Amino acid sequence: xxxxALLMLLVGVFAGTMGAILGxxxxxxxxxxxxxxxxxxxxxxxxxxIIAVIATSSGSTIAFLKDDVLNLRVAMFLEIATTIGAIxxxxxxxxxxxxxxxxxFGALLVFSSWNMYRKLHRGEEGLQxxxxxxxxxxxKLNSSYYDKNLQKQIDYQVENVPQGFLIMLGAGLASxxxxxxxxxxxxxxxxxxxKMPLKPSSATSNLMMGVTAAASATVYFFxxxxxxxxxxxLALGILGGSALGSRIMQHLPSRIIRIIFIPILLYxxxxxxxxxxxxxx
Amino acid sequence: MxxxxxxxxxxxxxxxxxxxxxxxxxxxxxxxxxxxxLVTGHSGYPGDSFPTALLAIYHGILAFKPYxxxxxxxxxxxxxxxxxxxxxxxxxxxxxxFLYVKITSLVLLILIISVIVxxx
Numbered sequence: 001x002x003x004x005a006l007l008m009l010l011v012g013v014f015a016g017t018m019g020a021i022l023g024x025x026x027x028x029x030x031x032x033x034x035x036x037x038x039x040x041x042x043x044x045x046x047x048x049x050i051i052a053v054i055a056t057s058s059g060s061t062i063a064f065l066k067d068d069v070l071n072l073r074v075a076m077f078l079e080i081a082t083t084i085g086a087i088x089x090x091x092x093x094x095x096x097x098x099x100x101x102x103x104x105f106g107a108l109l110v111f112s113s114w115n116m117y118r119k120l121h122r123g124e125e126g127l128q129x130x131x132x133x134x135x136x137x138x139x140k141l142n143s144s145y146y147d148k149n150l151q152k153q154i155d156y157q158v159e160n161v162p163q164g165f166l167i168m169l170g171a172g173l174a175s176x177x178x179x180x181x182x183x184x185x186x187x188x189x190x191x192x193x194x195k196m197p198l199k200p201s202s203a204t205s206n207l208m209m210g211v212t213a214a215a216s217a218t219v220y221f222f223x224x225x226x227x228x229x230x231x232x233x234l235a236l237g238i239l240g241g242s243a244l245g246s247r248i249m250q251h252l253p254s255r256i257i258r259i260i261f262i263p264i265l266l267y268x269x270x271x272x273x274x275x276x277x278x279x280x281x
Numbered sequence: 282m283x284x285x286x287x288x289x290x291x292x293x294x295x296x297x298x299x300x301x302x303x304x305x306x307x308x309x310x311x312x313x314x315x316x317x318x319l320v321t322g323h324s325g326y327p328g329d330s331f332p333t334a335l336l337a338i339y340h341g342i343l344a345f346k347p348y349x350x351x352x353x354x355x356x357x358x359x360x361x362x363x364x365x366x367x368x369x370x371x372x373x374x375x376x377x378x379f380l381y382v383k384i385t386s387l388v389l390l391i392l393i394i395s396v397i398v399x400x401x
Contacts, residue, residue, distance in 0.1 A: 057362060072292060076384050083392055215391070215392055222334070236312060236315065239308055
């Protein structure tokens with residue numbers, strides 16, 4: 001009992017710190033630990049990680065709002081897509097057996113890693129020339145943020161809004177089905193498709209994850225997937241970790257943020273795929 | 282553009298303050314239940330069971346059962362992002378940004394539908 005609590009607390013501090021820095025929900029870290037290290041049913045892993053996502057989101061959002069890193073309008077606009085996707089996804093969960101969930105989840109992780117790697121090698125952390133599309137103007141999505149690493153205010157434009165909206169629909173679906181915030185998808189939509197800088201993408205993803213997850217969390221709460229002995233120490237650890245991570249993130253160069261993540265995502269993704277095939281490591 | 286910036290800053294400060302209060306209350310309730318659970322070694326419920334219905338959690342909290350407090354705190358935590366959306370509607374309204382009052386209200390509506398779906 002005490003061991004479980006301590007493990008979840010530590011996992012929480014780690015997942016919260018990393019999750020806040022990268023804008024991808026702690027769920028990506030928590031799910032493998034609950035299923036692989038603790039050997040529990042994927043149902044409880046999904047329940048725990050959905051709480052992890054909400055705790056990371058709410059914990060880091062406090063600092064990101066105060067320091068004006070995130071883009072509230074982009075978040076609100078895209079949340080229409082993610083919340084709809086999340087409802088559909090949560091209703092579909094029971095329809096798939098764990099094997100498919102493991103493979104899907106694993107493939108998702110491997111793909112995010114590949115995506116991060118490509119971005120790093122294109123060396124495009126610097127500001128790009130982006131022309132705002134008509135949707136960005138109509139919905140007032142263009143904004144600016146203060147980068148504590150570069151120590152200056154950075155204005156940015158947003159493009160490919162419809163494409164970003166579609167990716168978000170998929171992100172919501174994945175969140176509902178797998179219990180992850182699918183932050184990688186969200187960062188991909190904003191940083192990749194919509195050409196927002198990495199830090200506001202990541203901070204906005206953090207904010208959005210919470211709402212997407214909350215949409216499906218009530219489903220898991222009432223069907224008993226969220227165990228208090230796992231969820232509470234995890235959430236407490238994450239709230240502390242994400243408060244720390246959201247401050248560290250603002251001082252890190254964007255390049256470092258990508259470098260940290262490539263191996264972690266790849267490792268966890270392959271591990272989950274192997275688990276799906278019955279190979280426990 | 283300038284006005285949009287200033288408006289956003291004000292909106293963000295309002296939402297940030299309320300989020301902080303929400304998260305703090307949820308964390309304190311979880312922490313109280315968690316400490317009681319660790320100290321007494323009892324969850325207040327037989328075996329590995331825990332309450333998931335709101336009424337059962339409410340009664341459990343009144344009886345100071347650790348698992349009820351913990352689940353109650355978790356439930357409040359789940360509500361914090363939803364609270365954030367509600368406050369956003371108010372904040373956008375206060376700044377006369379009616380386009381975003383509509384967008385945020387739509388998000389809230391979808392969230393409410395998902396909560397209703399979740400109760401089934």
